[in-house]
Each structure stands twice: as structure tokens, then as C-alpha cells.
Amino acid sequence: MRASKYYIVTAKEAPSEAELISHKLMLRAGLIKRLSSGIYTWLPMGLKIVRKIERVVREEMNAIGSMEMLMPAVQPAEIWQESGRWEFYGKELLRMKDRHERDFCLGPTHEEVVTDTIRKDVKSYKQLPLSVYQIQTKFRDEVRPRFGVMRAREFVMKDAYSFHADYDSLVVHYNQMYQAYCNVFNRLGLKFRPVAADTGSIGGTGSHEFQVLADSGEDIVVYSDECDYAANLELAESLPSRSERPQSKASMLKVATPTQKTCEEVTEMLGVDLATSVKSLVFVGIDNKPVLLLIRGDDTLNEIKAGKLKQLKEPLEFASQEMIKEAFNCQPGFIGPVGFDGVVIADREVGLLADFVCGANEDGYHLTGVNFGVDCKEPVVVDIRNVREGDSTPDGKGKIKLCRGIEVGHVFQLRTKYSEAMNVTYLDQNGKSQLMEMGCYGIGVTRILGASIEQNNDENGIVFPLNMAPFELIITPANYNKSEVVRLEADRLYDKFKAAGIDVILDDRNERIGFLLADSELLGIPYRVVVGEKTLLEGKVELYNRKTRETELLELDTIVQNLVRQIQNERS
């Protein structure tokens, strides 16, 4: 490829819409162009990278026997109504009508389509297990698209689905997928961690996310350096910090707290530890009555855990001011469990408190020295808080650390959720009808590109890993259009590298060398050979490594052979 003929549109400044470094660099490098909020055109250079990511994904999927197919992006409402997700998926599902006024949606995922396909085609245990995948553009009408391709509305995703006669078979394939995902992310040079995860709207039982570690990530990853434990904060179980409740030493006392509403304000005024106070949150219960959730003053509520409480309405809903006023006869800042006769659910840590501080259910007052079983009834005790840095891991073997992550992959054991909803059955060896076990497995192909750039950049631009780079090598001649020796040598090298199967671009644009060098840095091309008159006089050219930023002068005679070997070794 000759740069003078290629679609290269680099810029010194990024549009002001970009916030993240990866987003800015992708715009500056001319990989993408925004068409509308969360909707991007992939320019040739960007698409070339996407294709390289797809290649690795395909190879790993094919290697574990998953078969590529392609499903429709536009899907009829019927199958979504059948699975129950036409209602449940919410506004993220972009709906539309055709000319006959029939309802359709743009596919945000393909459980319904693939399930419908398989139930029509697969009838016997002899056809199972079966694993299929596709790489396709998805559309999710995100409330707030942001960070360029990281949280776009339209994005490329690899989604795989597997069907099994029994759970053991599902687990076998789930583990194969898990390993294949690790292979994909390793080959693409990402620093990542697989973590235990919540199953969210997809539903099902077992689930792991693959999180690329980056400060700009929207998820919080809980892990430990001392053991293998890793989980999404949403799911991470918190262990109680002690085994039993201490002996009570105080009795209940009402104190005036005219303007102190938060736990911080109240404990500061009283001069006591924040960890001895209890925060009271009111949610709407399953019967539309208020339910009181208690967490320790220094903890935060885990809404995913709370959302799974059977006593609470689904989805989780905070009680209105009116409901609180009616049930507690006070403002939200003064609520407490004493005197409340509804359902009270306390976090494990709260269950282990004695002599705690809480609201008095009277405006302007709090209570101290409160004890369960004495001043109010014993609550239901469950895990509903977010873990904190320094907590013990659930296996007790290490201390918890937190970092941010970008979710680039997610594997689920769906079990029979969709088989049941959509009646996907097969006949077993005894001729008996059975529900299929299902798994589904996603990789955010375009998100990987954003995540990779987040991890691999410097002040000059992108630093692509070889397997993802738009080109493996760039030949940068000094004065290609003026110096004949330079032109002849640059052309000769270009032909040789090309013949050796290297993905090489010759930057023959009529620009000054400084401009060309800066562009090659911005684009993040791993290797660069600079051809200039000075070094040619010595029979040498300069090899630059984008990642190490090291330069070496190499003999013209041997550079092709050596660099080709080096690149071939580095490919994976």
C-alpha cells in the first residue's frame, strides 16, 4: 500500500467532543468519523484494525468448533414477545414499524433469533452439542452514549451461542469458551482479568466478564494479589468483618440533631465513629409497601445485590417522599428501624452492630445506643453492601483490591431460560422430550480497539500491538519525491517486504520527513524503516520500534531478512 493513494486523514487537534485519550487518538488518527451520537463510520484505516481483531476472534472460535453464521440485524417483535424481553429490555431496544405497521427492532443481541433457528432445525440429541457464532453490527439505544466506540450505540460484536443436551456438556463448552477468550485477549496484547460477574438482563446462572484494566473503565473490578479471586464489584460477596455481635453496653437515648441528616454529619456532631452508625434506605416492596434497608454508615449499598432481594419490587425502586412521610412520619434524613413495623433488611455488618446510631423517625432527632432485639426487632440479615479495599476475599485467603475495568467479553451459562420461554426441546435417547441447556458468549470487537488504545499510547499517539496494527511496518523515506536513490531504495525495500508477506505501507506522500515521522507515531505502526540519503551512503537504514522507541542502524543487505523473521515470530 502506498500512503499517497490511501485514505489517511490525520489531525493535530481532536474535536472537542472527545474526552477519553483513546477517543481523541482514534479521531486524530482518522480511524473513525462520528455521524451521530454514538454512531461512527469506520474509515479504511480503522476498519483494517477491526478486521485484524476479527481474524483473531474467528480463529479462536473456529478452533473450539464453533461455526460462523450471520443472523438478521432487523428482528420481528414476535420472538421478543415470546421470550418476554419485548417488555423487559426497555428503551435500549430500538423499535420500528415496517410499511404494514408490524413491529420490529434492531437487534441488540441474538438469543431470540438463534433460539428460534435452532428449535426449528435441531430435534435430536444426536445433533448436540452445537455451537455457532457471528460477528455483526449490533444496535443498543444507550441512554448516554460516550467515550467514542467504547460505549457506542452501534458497535461490532462477536456473539456465540451453544446448545447442549445436559449441563455437563454446557460446562465443558463454557470452559472452552473461557479459554478461547483468554487466548483472544492475550493474542491482542491486552492486560485483562476474567472476573465473576452478574448475569444482568441476559439471565442465567454462571457468568464471567473479561475486564481490560484501565483507569477510564466504567466497571469496578475486585481482585486480590494474594489469591485468584476476581469479581465485578456488582457481584463481589462481602464477608462480615467479625464473627459475632459485641455485648451491648449502652441504652437507647434520643439526641437532637436539628440540621444533621447524613451519617457523616450526625457522627461528627456526636464525636463517634462513622462505623457505629446505620444508614436507612427505603425501597418499594413487592406488595408496594415500604421496605427498610440498613447498611453501616461507612458502607455503600450494592444495588445489584439489593435488586435480587425477593422482598423488593423489581426493578429496584426508591420509595417516594410521600411514601416515606406516611410510613415514618419524618424526612428521609431521620429514618431508623425503631418503631417501624414493616420489613427490615440489614446488611451483615449492621447485624453485627451493638449500641449503634440511627434516625429516630422524628424530624431533628437521632437515637444512640440502639440494639436489635432490645429497642427494635431483629432484622433479616443479608449481604447488600459493596466490598471495600482491604476486605477479605470470600475464600478468606487474601485482601481485596479495587481497580477499574472495561468489559470486553462476557460468557454466560444461560441454562434453560430461553429454552423454556421459547420451547426449545430435543428428543433424548429414550425418545423423551428435554429442554436444551444453552450458553451465550460475547466479545465487544470494536470496544477492544478503544480499550487497547487506552492501554497502549504515549504523548506521540497510539502504540498498537502487532496483531492489531493497521500495518505491521511503515517505510518512511526522506525526500521520496526528490531523491532518486532514496526512491529506488524505498521502492525496493517495499517490494521485498510485500513479497515476504509483511503488511507494509510505503509513505510516499510529498511531505517533509518530520510530518511523515509524526504521522507514523500517531498511527501507532509497530515498526518503521527510515530510508534517507545520509544512511544510504553507509549502506544502512534506520529501524525504529514504536513500543520501545529504540532506533538502530541496520545493514541494507540483511534488514529485510531479519525484520521479516522478527515480525513473523511476533505474530500470533
Added chain:
RNA sequence: CGGGGCGUAGCGCAGUCUGGUUAGCGCACUUGUUUUGGGAACAAGGGGUCGUGAGUUCGAAUCCCACCGCCCCGACCA
């Protein structure tokens, strides 16, 4: 959906408060000359219904109203 900000050439911005020449600057683009190993210099050019619509006014990028779009924070969603 709530709060905040923005919309002027492909990109980055000034001008708007306080209405009044022909709407300006940098980058990018075109042509020429010089330059040529880290985003060159000089000169000459091209490119704008100032987001859209409707008002106020002798006169609107500037003031009023409505709408649209984009970004940030939150909520919602998962």
C-alpha cells in the same frame, strides 16, 4: 428525564455581554518560490445561508421565543 455547557469554514477557536463596515484568527486545503531527518518559511488563493425557524429593529452571529443537534454530571437502563 433533571442539571450544566456548547453550536461561527474540514478541525480548534475569537467576535455575542454593550446590535452598526465586506464576519476574523490558527491548523488543514489549492498554486508558486525557497526549504528538506521530528508536524517548515514566504506569497497568493478557495472555502461561511454564523444549527433551524419565527420575532423585535432602519439594521441581528449579537436581543426575545420555539425547535434541533452535540458534550459533561446525574437519574434511568443492564
